Structures are given as C-alpha cells and as structure tokens.
Amino acid sequence: MEFLFPLSLLLILIVLVNIFLKKQKPQPTTGNHPSDEQSQLLPPGSTGLPLIGETLDYFFKLKNGVLEKFVAERMKNYSNKVFRTSLIGQPTAILCGPEGNKFLFSNEKKLVQVWIPSYFDKIFPKVDNADSGVASSNTEQTKLIRKQLPAVLKLENLISYIGTMDAVMKQQLRTEWNREKINVVPTVSKFTLTLACQFFLGIEDPKKVEEISKFVRDIDPGIMSIPIDFPGTNFNRAIKASKMMREKIQLIVRQTKIDLQAKRASVSKNLLMHMLSTADENGQFFSESYIGSHVFALVEGGFGTVTSTLTFVMKYLSEFPHVYDEVLQGKAYYLGPVLGTC
Known part of the structure; x- marks a missing residue:
C-alpha cells in the first residue's frame, strides 16, 4: 500500500515554508536579532535532523500505510492548523483541515504556486520544443x-x-x-x-x-x-x-x-x-x-x-x-x- 499515495497528495498537503509571507518582507524591528524575529513568523514545528530532517519518519509511516499518523502526531504536538517540518532536504509546511485546503485551493497563483522538488528533474526531465538543450522552467x-x-x-x-x-x-x-x-x-x-x-x-x-x-x-x-x-x-x-x-x-x-x-x-x-x-x-x-x-x-x-x-x-x-x-x-x-x- 505504500505507493498508493500519489504525488498529488504531497502537492496538496505539503507547501514550502517560503510561501508564507514570501511576498511580504518582515517589518523592521528594534531588536538586535532580525533573524529571530523572522523565525517567529514561521509555523511551529521541528525540522528534525540536519539534512535528513524528518524524512525517515515520513517514509516509514508511508511504507506501513499509516501516513496520517505523521500528520496527526504533529498536529497534536504543534498546531492543528499548520506546522513546519523538513522532508527530503526541503523546509516544508503542512496545512491541515478544511481551512488549510481552502487556503491552498483558493490562492493558486496568488499566495501559493505549484512547486516540484529539483530532484524530480532526474525522473521528469524537461525538454524545450526547439531542442536547444536549454530546458525552460x-x-x-x-x-x-x-x-x-x-x-x-x-x-x-x-x-x-x-x-x-x-x-x-x-x-x-x-x-x-x-x-x-x-x-x-x-x-x-x-x-x-x-x-x-x-x-x-x-x-x-x-x-x-x-x-x-x-x-x-x-x-x-x-x-x-x-x-x-x-x-x-x-x-x-x-x-x-x-x-x-x-x-x-x-x-x-x-x-x-x-x-x-x-x-x-x-x-x-x-x-x-x-x-x-x-x-x-x-x-x-x-x-x-x-x-x-x-x-x-x-x-x-x-x-x-x-x-x-x-x-x-x-x-x-x-x-x-x-x-x-x-x-x-x-x-x-x-x-x-x-x-x-x-
């Protein structure tokens, strides 16, 4: 059952953290640590181990057909609306519930755009029509x-x-x-x-x-x-x-x-x-x-x-x-x- 979850599930549930306020630059603060101020704008959560993040836990639950537990555990620990994690080397935010779905589906090309991990290019390489050797975006x-x-x-x-x-x-x-x-x-x-x-x-x-x-x-x-x-x-x-x-x-x-x-x-x-x-x-x-x-x-x-x-x-x-x-x-x-x- 581990491969029944289609790629579309990830594209629906998972959105990079940088879609949040990406078009909005953090307001200047009087603090000495603007990076700390910016980090407070991110959803609660954990990015797990360096580079690996929480990928191993994600794929373990995916393989055993209990992917929902990955989300449920973090909804309980961090937020039932949105939390951050790190999957396959990418900072990631997962939106939960009807509000999260509504946000995604009503803001395509506005606050949200489709994103595909760069490693997918190895499986789905892009080819220009002119065969120029330079692939478009x-x-x-x-x-x-x-x-x-x-x-x-x-x-x-x-x-x-x-x-x-x-x-x-x-x-x-x-x-x-x-x-x-x-x-x-x-x-x-x-x-x-x-x-x-x-x-x-x-x-x-x-x-x-x-x-x-x-x-x-x-x-x-x-x-x-x-x-x-x-x-x-x-x-x-x-x-x-x-x-x-x-x-x-x-x-x-x-x-x-x-x-x-x-x-x-x-x-x-x-x-x-x-x-x-x-x-x-x-x-x-x-x-x-x-x-x-x-x-x-x-x-x-x-x-x-x-x-x-x-x-x-x-x-x-x-x-x-x-x-x-x-x-x-x-x-x-x-x-x-x-x-x-x-």
Whole structure:
C-alpha cells in the first residue's frame, strides 16, 4: 500500500515554508536579532535532523500505510492548523483541515504556486520544443502543456471517451476480474494504464501497454522514495526506467508521425495526434522529444492518481456492503456522509 499515495497528495498537503509571507518582507524591528524575529513568523514545528530532517519518519509511516499518523502526531504536538517540518532536504509546511485546503485551493497563483522538488528533474526531465538543450522552467513547461489539454478535453471528445472506457472495462471484467480472489492494485493499474495509453498515445495493443507498464512499476516507487541516486535504490531504478520509457514513447511518436505523413493513419482525438498536428504560438510544430517528454509525464501522472482513487473506492465499497448493493443496482450514492468525510 505504500505507493498508493500519489504525488498529488504531497502537492496538496505539503507547501514550502517560503510561501508564507514570501511576498511580504518582515517589518523592521528594534531588536538586535532580525533573524529571530523572522523565525517567529514561521509555523511551529521541528525540522528534525540536519539534512535528513524528518524524512525517515515520513517514509516509514508511508511504507506501513499509516501516513496520517505523521500528520496527526504533529498536529497534536504543534498546531492543528499548520506546522513546519523538513522532508527530503526541503523546509516544508503542512496545512491541515478544511481551512488549510481552502487556503491552498483558493490562492493558486496568488499566495501559493505549484512547486516540484529539483530532484524530480532526474525522473521528469524537461525538454524545450526547439531542442536547444536549454530546458525552460517548471512554470513555463506547465503553461505550454496546459494550452494543449483543452482541445483534447472538449466536451464532444470526453463523450466519445466514455465508449472507450466502457469497452475496456467490460473486456477487463471478463479477463482480469472474473476470478474468486482479486489483487485490486495491479488489476486497477492495468485498467488505468490501458486507458492512459489509448487517450494520450493512441495505443491499443496490449503487448505495448504491458511494455510501458513494466517501466511504470519501477518509476512509481522511485517517486515516493528518498532521492539517493545510487545503483540498487528505488530512485536510481526510477531514473533508468524513466529514460527507457521516454525512449519508447519517442519511438511511438516518430512512427505515428511517419504514418500520418504517409497517410497510413488518420487524425484521432488523442493527445499525441493533437500535438503532432498543432503548432505552438510561434508557428513551429512540436519536436518529437518535446512531445515524448510531456506525454510521458501525463501518462505517468494520470495513471497514478486514477489508480489510487479507484483502489480506495473499491476498498470503501467492500467495507460498506450496503453502499455496494445500492451501486450494484445502478443507484447513485454519495459516499461522503457514509464514510464520514467531507
């Protein structure tokens, strides 16, 4: 269960300390120790050991599926609203409860902006469209890829995806779910990755999906691991798998481009086709490496979050059989009050 927590969980719960009052410089004081005055503006908490911080405790609880204890213990000791810590060598603030969630979601691009640890560049390297060798910033890359998504996620396209999702699910119910005992995580993983490959890459061949899934199985543990790039570590295996997966996707991009030029393939509604047939704001078409890098990130990112969500839905349905019975009968059911969540 240790890898069911997606990267999005960290991005939602964890915010660097410097987002607090980063745009507000500390007011001058008459004291002789302005650094002490500034430290009083930070949330309560502990940064743990030098360099390591509280990373070991965090990953120990993550591995044992009790990550909530990491937060609960510090909420009890420091504050039930916000506390500071240090994770993976980074000063970090964790916001808790409805107020913390509201602050994050209502202040994006105002007081809060998405931040990704620098070591993620080793797993998700950024590539400029011009292949100049100089990668643009996280923010610039995010803006560019977000401009491509609306065209792919238009209402008429989303409606057409429903038929594909239904067909894939029915096929997998016959082949993967038709047994007495089911290991949910790998089974759901196969379903979500199959859909991701179809919607982003236009891949329907199960053998090709399986090839990509082998890389994903090495990348996921590396994302949620201590970033030690040493042979044998999860992080090192993730870097190697990332490189091989990007090379595989780039080959798919190149072959699709050749098929389009030779008119052996028709333009479909997946992201790859859209990026191959659309120019950027400067009138230049996206390079193969640029497309491969971004499609890779979307396949990996979309796969993990959906897999986690579906797995927990299955878990809760098994724990609340009366809800399962209602769903089985085709009745809509809001799980919030039943599960005690908001």
